[in-house]
Amino acid sequence: MTARKLAILAGGGTLPARIAAAVRGQGRDVFVVAFDGHTDPATVAGLPHLWSRFGAAGTIIRRLHDEGVDEVVFAGPVKRPSFTELLPDWWTTRFLARVGTRALGDDGLLRAVVRELEEEGFRVVGLHELLKNLLTVAGPVGSLVPDAEAERDIARAAQVARALGALDVGQGAVVQQGLVLAVEAIEGTDAMLARCAGLARPGPGGVLVKVKKPNQDRRIDLPTMGVTTIEKAAAAGLRGVALEAGGSLLIDREAVADAADRLGLFVIGIELPVEGGA
Amino acid sequence: MTARKLAILAGGGTLPARIAAAVRGQGRDVFVVAFDGHTDPATVAGLPHLWSRFGAAGTIIRRLHDEGVDEVVFAGPVKRPSFTELLPDWWTTRFLARVGTRALGDDGLLRAVVRELEEEGFRVVGLHELLKNLLTVAGPVGSLVPDAEAERDIARAAQVARALGALDVGQGAVVQQGLVLAVEAIEGTDAMLARCAGLARPGPGGVLVKVKKPNQDRRIDLPTMGVTTIEKAAAAGLRGVALEAGGSLLIDREAVADAADRLGLFVIGIELPVEGGA
Numbered sequence: 001m002t003a004r005k006l007a008i009l010a011g012g013g014t015l016p017a018r019i020a021a022a023v024r025g026q027g028r029d030v031f032v033v034a035f036d037g038h039t040d041p042a043t044v045a046g047l048p049h050l051w052s053r054f055g056a057a058g059t060i061i062r063r064l065h066d067e068g069v070d071e072v073v074f075a076g077p078v079k080r081p082s083f084t085e086l087l088p089d090w091w092t093t094r095f096l097a098r099v100g101t102r103a104l105g106d107d108g109l110l111r112a113v114v115r116e117l118e119e120e121g122f123r124v125v126g127l128h129e130l131l132k133n134l135l136t137v138a139g140p141v142g143s144l145v146p147d148a149e150a151e152r153d154i155a156r157a158a159q160v161a162r163a164l165g166a167l168d169v170g171q172g173a174v175v176q177q178g179l180v181l182a183v184e185a186i187e188g189t190d191a192m193l194a195r196c197a198g199l200a201r202p203g204p205g206g207v208l209v210k211v212k213k214p215n216q217d218r219r220i221d222l223p224t225m226g227v228t229t230i231e232k233a234a235a236a237g238l239r240g241v242a243l244e245a246g247g248s249l250l251i252d253r254e255a256v257a258d259a260a261d262r263l264g265l266f267v268i269g270i271e272l273p274v275e276g277g278a
Numbered sequence: 279m280t281a282r283k284l285a286i287l288a289g290g291g292t293l294p295a296r297i298a299a300a301v302r303g304q305g306r307d308v309f310v311v312a313f314d315g316h317t318d319p320a321t322v323a324g325l326p327h328l329w330s331r332f333g334a335a336g337t338i339i340r341r342l343h344d345e346g347v348d349e350v351v352f353a354g355p356v357k358r359p360s361f362t363e364l365l366p367d368w369w370t371t372r373f374l375a376r377v378g379t380r381a382l383g384d385d386g387l388l389r390a391v392v393r394e395l396e397e398e399g400f401r402v403v404g405l406h407e408l409l410k411n412l413l414t415v416a417g418p419v420g421s422l423v424p425d426a427e428a429e430r431d432i433a434r435a436a437q438v439a440r441a442l443g444a445l446d447v448g449q450g451a452v453v454q455q456g457l458v459l460a461v462e463a464i465e466g467t468d469a470m471l472a473r474c475a476g477l478a479r480p481g482p483g484g485v486l487v488k489v490k491k492p493n494q495d496r497r498i499d500l501p502t503m504g505v506t507t508i509e510k511a512a513a514a515g516l517r518g519v520a521l522e523a524g525g526s527l528l529i530d531r532e533a534v535a536d537a538a539d540r541l542g543l544f545v546i547g548i549e550l551p552v553e554g555g556a
Contacts, residue, residue, distance in 0.1 A: 160445050167438050169458045180447045180463045187460065187477055195473070199465055 003028040004070035006130075007122070010039045011076030015127070015224065015251055017043045019075045022131050031067045033060055039076075057113075058091025061120055072122045073130060074110070074220050077188070110220045126219040127249060136225075138245040141253060141267040142260030146240055150207055150266070152178065154242045157209035158272060165213030171223045174238065176206030189229060196236040205239040211272060212247030226251035230259045230267060240266035247272070281306040282348035284408075285400075288317045289354030293405070293502065293529055295321045297353045300409050309345045311338055317354075335391075336369025339398055350400045351408060352388070352498050355466070388498045404497040405527060414503075416523040419531060419545040420538030424518055428485055428544070431456065432520045435487035436550060443491030449501045452516065454484030467507060474514040483517040489550060490525030504529035508537045508545060518544035525550070 006023055010016035010032050016039065020030050032049035034041075044051075048067070052060050064072070114124050128135040146154060157175040160183060164170045170184035174196050181199045184192045193208065200206060210223035225243055233241050241260075243250065250256060250269075260267040284301055288294035288310050294317065298308050310327035312319075322329075326345070330338050342350070392402050406413040424432060435453040438461060442448045448462035452474050459477045462470045471486065478484060488501035503521055511519050519538075521528065528534060528547075538545040 160442075160447055163441055163445055164438075164461065167441055167458075169438055169461060173463075180445075182465065183442065183447060183461045183463045185451075185458045185461045187473060191473070195465060195469070 004123075005029045005031065005068055006125075007031045007033060007064050007067070007069040007072045009033050009072060009074050010035070010043050011074070012038055012040060013076045013224075013226075014040070015226075015249075016040075016075040018251065019073065019127060019130060020047055031064070031069055033064075057116075061091060061117075064122065065120075070123060072117055072124050073127060074124075075127055077221075077224065111217060114217065114220060124219050127222070128218065133253065134249045134251070136243045136245050136248045136250045136269040138269045138271050141250065141269070142257040142265070144240070144260065144264070144266035146207070146242070146266050146268060149177070149204060150240055153207045154209055154240075154268075154270060156180070157207055158211055158242070158244075158270065161209050161211045162214060162272065165211060165216070168213060168215075171213060172208060172210045174206050174208050174236075176201055176238075177203060181206055189223075190232055193229075193232045193236040193238075196238065200237045205237045207240045207242060208233050208238055209242045209270075210248055211244040216247075218247070223248040224251060225249070225256070225267075227255050227259045230256055230263065230265060234263040234265055238265065240268065242268050242270045245269035245271050282401075283307045283309065283346055284403075285309045285311060285342050285345070285347040285350045287311050287350060287352050288313070288321050289352070290316055290318060291354045291502075291504075292318070293504075293527075294318075294353040296529065297351065297405060297408060298325055309342070309347055311342075335394075339369060339395075342400065343398075348401060349403050350395055351403050351405060353405055355499075355502065389495060392495065392498060402497050405500070406496065411531065412527045412529070414521045414523050414526045414528045414547040416547045416549050419528065419547070420535040420543070422518070422538065422542070422544035424485070424520070424544050424546060427455070427482060428518055431485045432487055432518075432546075432548060434458070435485055436489055436520070436522075436548065439487050439489045440492060440550065443489060443494070446491060446493075449491060450486060450488045452484050452486050452514075454479055454516075455481060459484055467501075468510055471507070471510045471514040471516075474516065478515045483515045485518045485520060486511050486516055487520045487548075488526055489522040494525075496525070501526040502529060503527070503534070503545075505533050505537045508534055508541065508543060512541040512543055516543065518546065520546050520548045523547035523549050 006028055008016050008020055008030055020032060023030050030047060032044050032047050034044050034049055034051050036051060036053050050063050117124050153175040156178060157173040160180055161171060161173040164183055172184035172189050172192060174181045181196050182192045212222055225248065230241060256267055284306055286294050286298055286308055298310060301308050308325060310322050310325050312322050312327055312329050314329060314331050328341050395402050431453040434456060435451040438458055439449060439451040442461055450462035450467050450470060452459045459474050460470045490500060503526065508519060534545055
């Protein structure tokens with residue numbers, strides 16, 4: 001079987017470039033779709049690519065067909081596009097007409113895009129299918145582990161984050177000493193962490209928990225954590241980070257472990273109970 | 279029957295002074311308990327009062343008994359006290375030993391305080407029992423009303439806020455065009471609104487919805503709205519505010535209506551379905 005050609009729909013950060021390098025290392029061809037204002041220009045250096053805006057989905061899809069792309073992967077965070085960024089071309093217009101505005105809340109849009117890509121004949125794959133070691137596994141990542149109080153905070157934050165996720169709102173929450181300091185909506189994890197420093201109580205610091213939305217397609221927008229988030233968590237006065245095992249991506253596990261040890265935080269993959277809820 | 283003497287446990291803002299004036303207007307005696315760093319000093323001007331910190335609950339309770347207080351009301355927002363502010367006296371130590379740390383998340387603490395005050399022989403009353411017109415009623419407050427899209431955003435925000443409330447986290451959410459821009463935890467409504475301006479999408483603005491937590495005791499910490507919040511909502515680019523009818527307090531309804539009309543926002547009391555949930 002010939003190695004299938006992979007298109008990387010590239011959001012921000014370093015993940016798209018990492019994926020491109022890893023997949024090429026497996027002997028596969030890649031084609032990068034970069035989005036104006038979202039993708040780091042360094043991502044496409046030396047790689048066949050197309051710069052586009054979100055609304056030009058027809059142009060993108062035609063190009064993917066022309067390039068002989070078989071598989072598509074979503075990589076890296078995309079700030080939710082504004083409706084003006086979606087300025088529709090013919091394909092997007094048809095898509096919006098079919099999907100309707102009901103799907104345009106939060107992740108509904110992404111799910112609809114995946115369905116349409118599949119109808120166009122592309123196989124949409126998850127990042128964790130391409131790089132097995134990206135998916136968070138259970139257990140500590142660095143050398144520190146949560147104490148009993150941190151364990152309670154983790155359980156509370158996971159409960160809150162999962163309830164929000166069930167409503168398709170967000171994936172993260174920060175809890176300190178039983179108090180919910182912050183819950184994440186569209187602002188993203190970094191912005192949520194930035195406000196936690198001013199909300200923190202004296203005494204043992206809080207914990208950040210990120211979980212997959214209960215009904216989330218693992219091929220899109222899994223919670224993702226790397227060294228930068230660990231550094232921001234430390235700056236916010238947190239003492240640890242917990243990620244859903246099997247439901248989140250850990251970028252560069254060794255670097256995260258080093259950063260966690262250096263900054264004195266625990267980072268841990270946690271198993272969630274099968275059934276969540278209040 | 280002699281008018282019962284009322285103690286006002288005074289949080290921030292102008293509500294405690296309004297309550298004091300209204301209750302005295304009804305011919306009742308009041309005694310104000312003001313909290314260092316939380317209560318506006320203007321609140322106690324000309325009124326019998328005690329300045330205290332939260333941890334000195336024993337001193338407060340003894341004083342309430344000495345003053346012949348019959349009823350107690352919680353008035354005005356209190357930033358969640360830090361544990362150092364709670365530096366316990368003998369009464370507080372006993373209280374914490376009895377309640378345990380399990381109750382110290384979010385509103386659990388306040389509920390426990392209410393129970394203890396009742397065991398001390400005080401009747402804890404709600405603000406809405408003292409000032410009937412404080413409680414939000416269904417329908418528009420100013421002259422503007424939400425359009426169909428705003429109604430959908432209100433329904434989505436109410437669903438999210440109520441789910442958070444069911445977890446004893448927060449009471450508010452902001453939704454714009456189906457997207458959840460922000461959810462409120464411990465930072466409070468003003469801080470949540472402050473970050474919405476930077477998160478808003480082009481096009482019709484979002485809506486703020488505040489609801490009571492489903493299991494919330496209406497005598498403590500009902501969502502409260504006045505002119506200041508309407509102004510902050512306008513500054514955040516929102517086009518309206520919805521409050522749970524029967525589950526929130528509207529301070530100075532006429533001034534709120536004037537502010538809403540002046541700033542071009544709708545303000546509306548909404549009935550929630552009996553059963554919430556996703």
